[in-house]
Amino acid sequence: MSQPKTLFDKVWDAHLVRPETADTPAVLYIDLHLIHEVTSPQAFTELRQRGLRVRRPDRTLATMDHSTPTTPRNALGIIPVIDPQAIAQLDQLRANCAEFGIPLYELGSANQGIVHVIGPEQGLTQPGMTIVCGDSHTSTHGAFGALAFGIGTSEVGHVLATQCLLQYRPQTCAVRVDGRLQPGVTAKDIILAIIARYGVGGGTGHVFEYMGEAIRALSMEERMTICNMSIEGGARAGMVAPDDTTFAYVAGRPYAPQGAAFETAVARWRQLPSDEGAVFDKAMDLDASTLAPMITYGTNPGMGIPIDAPIPTPEQLPDAASRQALDKAMAYMGLEPGKPLLGHKVDMVFIGSCTNSRISDLRQVAAFLKGRKVAEGVRVMVVPGSQQVKRQAEAEGLDAIFLAAGAEWREAGCSACLGMNDDKVPPGKYAVSTSNRNFEGRQGPGARTMLASPLTAAATAITGVVTDPRTMLS
Amino acid sequence: MEPITTFSGKAVAVAINDIDTDQIIPARWLKVTDKSGLADGLFEAWRYLADGTPNPDFPLNRPAAAGASVLVAGRNFGCGSSREHAPWALQGYGFKAVIAPSFADIFRGNSLKIGLLPIVIDEETYHELLSHIAEDPETTVSVDLPNQRLVLPGGRAVSFPIDSFARHCLVHGVDQLGFIQQQDEAIAAYEAATPDPVNTLRPAVAG
Ligand code: SF4
Numbered sequence: 001m002s003q004p005k006t007l008f009d010k011v012w013d014a015h016l017v018r019p020e021t022a023d024t025p026a027v028l029y030i031d032l033h034l035i036h037e038v039t040s041p042q043a044f045t046e047l048r049q050r051g052l053r054v055r056r057p058d059r060t061l062a063t064m065d066h067s068t069p070t071t072p073r074n075a076l077g078i079i080p081v082i083d084p085q086a087i088a089q090l091d092q093l094r095a096n097c098a099e100f101g102i103p104l105y106e107l108g109s110a111n112q113g114i115v116h117v118i119g120p121e122q123g124l125t126q127p128g129m130t131i132v133c134g135d136s137h138t139s140t141h142g143a144f145g146a147l148a149f150g151i152g153t154s155e156v157g158h159v160l161a162t163q164c165l166l167q168y169r170p171q172t173c174a175v176r177v178d179g180r181l182q183p184g185v186t187a188k189d190i191i192l193a194i195i196a197r198y199g200v201g202g203g204t205g206h207v208f209e210y211m212g213e214a215i216r217a218l219s220m221e222e223r224m225t226i227c228n229m230s231i232e233g234g235a236r237a238g239m240v241a242p243d244d245t246t247f248a249y250v251a252g253r254p255y256a257p258q259g260a261a262f263e264t265a266v267a268r269w270r271q272l273p274s275d276e277g278a279v280f281d282k283a284m285d286l287d288a289s290t291l292a293p294m295i296t297y298g299t300n301p302g303m304g305i306p307i308d309a310p311i312p313t314p315e316q317l318p319d320a321a322s323r324q325a326l327d328k329a330m331a332y333m334g335l336e337p338g339k340p341l342l343g344h345k346v347d348m349v350f351i352g353s354c355t356n357s358r359i360s361d362l363r364q365v366a367a368f369l370k371g372r373k374v375a376e377g378v379r380v381m382v383v384p385g386s387q388q389v390k391r392q393a394e395a396e397g398l399d400a401i402f403l404a405a406g407a408e409w410r411e412a413g414c415s416a417c418l419g420m421n422d423d424k425v426p427p428g429k430y431a432v433s434t435s436n437r438n439f440e441g442r443q444g445p446g447a448r449t450m451l452a453s454p455l456t457a458a459a460t461a462i463t464g465v466v467t468d469p470r471t472m473l474s
Numbered sequence: 475m476e477p478i479t480t481f482s483g484k485a486v487a488v489a490i491n492d493i494d495t496d497q498i499i500p501a502r503w504l505k506v507t508d509k510s511g512l513a514d515g516l517f518e519a520w521r522y523l524a525d526g527t528p529n530p531d532f533p534l535n536r537p538a539a540a541g542a543s544v545l546v547a548g549r550n551f552g553c554g555s556s557r558e559h560a561p562w563a564l565q566g567y568g569f570k571a572v573i574a575p576s577f578a579d580i581f582r583g584n585s586l587k588i589g590l591l592p593i594v595i596d597e598e599t600y601h602e603l604l605s606h607i608a609e610d611p612e613t614t615v616s617v618d619l620p621n622q623r624l625v626l627p628g629g630r631a632v633s634f635p636i637d638s639f640a641r642h643c644l645v646h647g648v649d650q651l652g653f654i655q656q657q658d659e660a661i662a663a664y665e666a667a668t669p670d671p672v673n674t675l676r677p678a679v680a681g
Contacts, residue, residue: 017664018657024639027657029664031671039557041507050651061674067505085505092507103674124672136556136580150556152584154650162654164661168637170579200492201550204579234553236579254677261678300492300553321491321548328490420501439496439554441519 004275007241008172008207011147011272015130017164025166031129032059033159034115035102037093038066038420039134043157044096054100056163061124062097063105064090065114069422070383070410079108079411086421100160113386113412116140116354120224121388123253127242127269132159137354137436138237139230143223144250145242145272147207150231170236171281173206177214179289184470186364187222188356188434188453190214190286191229192294196304198284203235206282209274210240214288220249221360228355229436232301241273293469296438296451297341298329303438305341307456307468313337332440333448334428341450341466346430349374349461350443351407351454352383353417353435359392361434361454366398368458368472369405375464380407381423383415407461419444432460475589477647481570482616483543486533487607488517491548495581498552498560512559513566534567538611545572546603551592552581561585571617573624575600586640587650591617593624593634602626620645 005013018027033056040062047054054060067086073079081087090107097104105112111122116137119125125141131148132138134156141148151165158165177190195202208230215223223240230238240246247266250256257265292306303326305311311330314323314337330337335344351357351365362384374380382402384390390412393399399409416423417435419442425431427446434457438449452460455469462472503515521532528535534542545564551574552560561584564572571591582592595603606627607613616625619641625631643650654661 017660022638023642024653025637027654027660029661029668032674038504042509042558045508058670058673058675083505089505089507101675122677124674126671129671134556134558136554138556150580152556152558152561152580152587154558154584154587158651158654161651162657162661163665164654164657166639166650166654200553201576201578204550204576231554234550234578252679254679255672255674256678258678300494302492325491418496418501420504437494437496437554439494441500442496445500445519 004277006172006274006278006280007145007209007239007272008147009278011128011130012169014128020169025168028130028165028167030059030132030159030163030165032119032124032131034119034131034133034138035060035062035156036065036115036135037089039153040096040156041089041092042153043160046157047160052161054102054160057101059163060102060160062093062102063112063115063118064093064107066414066418067421068107068413070413070415071422072411073108081107083422108387108411110387113388114354114357114414116228117358117385117389120144120220121253121386123250123256126250126256126265127246128272132165136231137228139235140224140228140354142227142230142237142239143220144246145239145269147237147239149237171206173203173208173235173282173284174280175208175210176212176283176285177210177288178212179214179287180217181214181288181291184455184473185291185293186453186455187218187225189291189294190288191226192296192301192304192451193291194284194286195229195233195302196294197286198233200232200300200302201234202284203230203233206235208233208235208238209280210238215240216243219360220245221358224358225355229301232436242269293453293456295341295456295466297333297335298326299332299438299440301436301438301451303329304451307466308342310340311335311337342468344430344466346378346432346460346464346466348425348429348431349378349380349457350416350431350433350435351457352381352385352415354385355436356434356454357383357385357389359389362389362393362398364454365458366401368455368462368469369407370401372405372462374406374461378461378464380461381410381416382407383410384412386412416443418442419447425449432457432466475647475649478589478591478619478644480616480618482614483570484541484612484614485544485546485603485607486539486542487546487604488533489548489604492550492553493547494554495552495557495560496554499557499563504557504559509562509566512563516563516567536611541568543568543570544615545569546607547572547574549575551577553578556580556584558584558588561588561590565590573603586644589644591619591644593617595624595632595634599626599632
């Protein structure tokens, strides 16, 4: 019998156009290339300068998400774009897609949304595929057992021109999560806990494979939340072995194989999970049953604590560099070591982003907000990940719940996740956010971000202070 | 791309770990459709005070750091987003190399593609370099890429890792896309042998 292989090995090996040699990286074939307005324009310019075409427009899909406004539509049903730079960027994407024959989900159109929400939603994201995008949270798609990772703009150009990338084989890391989550604790808390424990550089050079009882028990949307933040743990990609949960999610979606072709595909996908005895280069583990909801207190996603724990003190940290980082983070955040975050006043709650803007996230939030009001003086933004999520939420009446509670219900997009469009957290203000990055200025200059789950965000929206969602479970 | 072989340059240190790409170039600068002007946004939140004037305490703003072409920074430099705008901004500002104990994967790959050299050194050498710069803000280092050597002030040379393909491309000014294009036959053969998992132009069912 041949050497046992990991899930990663199988996907990697199946996409080798040319293997790695002593002098050259591997040439890896890319099944699906997603593009958006921010990281693609310079790649198209390069293509034009060299007189090149897009090799496989039929493997490429564009959407508009980062610089787009999420303000409600005007009387004509149009989402007005005011920022001239955003207009230029969107116009350029339109022109590039038209010139090179690439399908585009235009702002406000039926399938538009955050790039990592629409791929899975459309059935484009399938087990065993290689998927790239000029965006680091491409790791999200790994939830399906795809090898998916973010690339820079030079590489966007490489894929547009050749459908291939030059890559060295990364190392693999088994991330085992055993035990069952307690009520009020979510997939978001699992990934925040992993990053808090192993650090923001813990996965550098590695591809994570999440495994274990807790991961098996998760829905596809929850698995996407976890794989999404692999990059915050330093891993360029994170994967989950496909199983019946995966196949059931993919079945019937527009771009998924249909009928007999689907059955054939499932038979192939069933071969993907790591073989018994497959060797990983590294291992991490976590017990889900002892987890509390997590929240970040600092300026990188590794600065996370159980919501009922105090912020660490310098004495509790292992080295001078971490103490320096804590100092800097406390100064930026206006917080004090050793103090609890519970009960800390917030100014804004952001529910959205490619981490937590899918229908199940919105349902959880709605269940909390139903019949309640958001706290006075707190701005609560609920931003669906895609137009499809938006329609689904509206069909279920979730929008009415949000609006009745005093929250905003907006159009689909990245919104306040990155401080690039009009949705921002004002300087010095505190936000509990379901997104993935709490870097200085990430949600706007001077913004103070605390990352948490949709449940924690919803509980906090109601009380106006950082709140443990377990105290509000019915 | 201009070939890179050997160069010497003044080093400036931003001695912080986990410097993310949102610090290197904040998102509001990503609205450009070309690569120009990004140097103005480099480290924007740290480099400028609230009123827009330069922050005199930020290392890049110290008079002695004028003309620096080598940035020294803490471990996990360039973590976060995949924006190539980060290396573009550093290069636009005049940096030819970044020296750090480790780099985030995507940042390192992006930098190599545009000829901004990511040089990995061990923590000890990193601290040695920091003390040199603290003592003498005009400190210079030299880089010898073909031999993968970094010469510290005082003359100690350390070797640094870089994959041989990236080194070849940088030293000879060869671009990587050209190499992939040469594989055209192999790519076509792969495509012919592999069924298409998806076709973005044609959904299997109406969406
Ligand atoms: S939602 Fe945030 S993290 Fe996700 S793709 Fe958009 S900007 Fe990036």
